[in-house]
Amino acid sequence: MKKILIFVLSIILIGTIVYYLFLKRTPYSIASNIAGFKVPTSLTVEQFQDNWINNPGGDGELFILFSFQESEKENLVTACKMNNYKPLPINDTLPDNFIYRYIKKENQSGFYKLEKDREDKRNYQITILNLQENKLIIYTVIY
Amino acid sequence: MRWTSVIKGEIETISRPYFDTGEDPPGGKKKKAQGGGGLSGPRSFANELKYYYKYNSGTDYHLSPERFNDVYEQAHQNNAIEWDKATRLANGIYSIPVNFYKTDYDFAFGRATLYFSFDQTNGFKPIGFFDVWDLDPKPWGIRSIMNEVITRYYNWQLDGGTSxxxxxx
Known part of the structure; x- marks a missing residue:
């Protein structure tokens, strides 16, 4: 009986550690994954929507809006350059206008990275570093 | 709860294939047209789409007018149409995303696109539907863990199918 109890407690403990170390989904962990560089936790999360539908196709939408201080600018710019981000304005055609609620089309101060799905042209993923308003924007939509 | 319903749905589809083959059933005239004419429930319809994925070589699936109307009504009644994300296309038609999360069509479509015409007299009128039914795994960390697990499960389970x-x- 005691062995079973120890076994169960061990499983729970290992599960908890694995969850917090590798699986826990936070705005920072998601953003780091998508942006391609570590997004520091010193950035402030202004908006976070993580809406997934759990249907077979895995459809859903993710939006994170960070703000940051002047002191963080240089590191973020360096990270973008190292990850081959393009300079703003966005010259690619986007499948929808959602992102333009958060950045002006004519904004030329910053960087962006866009990934479009080849199979379904409505699917895309974009990261924008807006140096005009000191915002980092992450958006993904999957149909 | 969702995961349970996924498993139950799977067992149901394995034991009872019922997507429309275009032929009359033995002993009577067929009741359904392709795309769910005769209107099975949304869950049965979702299973129909799974079978279509597995066996229909990537040909387009045409919704019947009845199904289209039902989809639109469900979306409309559940405030699933994301009007604030409307995009006006070059031909004056509006493309508007729909999040079926709160509707009975969540399992069938997830997110999809409805097309609307607009005029001053009648306002917005639904005229079209578009979605791609695919099971594409993404790198871990983009979707939620549960969402990615479900997609990968179906990708494995319906291996050999075509979007x-x-x-x-």
Missing amino acids: FKIVYP
Whole structure:
């Protein structure tokens, strides 16, 4: 009986550690994954929507809006350059206008990275570093 | 709860294939047209789409007018149409995303696109539907863990199937 109890407690403990170390989904962990560089936790999360539908196709939408201080600018710019981000304005055609609620089309101060799905042209993923308003924007939509 | 319903749905589809083959059933005339004419429930319809993925070589799936109307009504009644994300296309038609999360069509479509015409007299009128039914795994960390697990499960379970477009008209 005691062995079973120890076994169960061990499983729970290992599960908890694995969850917090590798699986826990936070705005920072998601953003780091998508942006391609570590997004520091010193950035402030202004908006976070993580809406997934759990249907077979895995459809859903993710939006994170960070703000940051002047002191963080240089590191973020360096990270973008190292990850081959393009300079703003966005010259690619986007499948929808959602992102333009958060950045002006004519904004030329910053960087962006866009990934479009080849199979379904409505699917895309974009990261924008807006140096005009000191915002980092992450958006993904999957149909 | 969702995961349980996924498993139950799977067992149901394995034991009872019922997507429309275009032929009359033995002993009577067929009741359904392709795209769910005769209107099975949304869950049965979702299973129909799974079978279509597995066996129909990527040909487009055409919604029947009845199904299209039902989809639109469900979306409309559940405030699933994301009007604030409307995009006006070059031909004056509006493309508007729909999040079926709160509707009975969540399992069938997830997110999809409805097309609307607009005029001053009648306002917005639904005229079209588009979705791609695919099971593409993404790198871990983009979708939620549960969402990615479900997609990968179906990708493995329906291995050999081909993605297809769902269209109306």
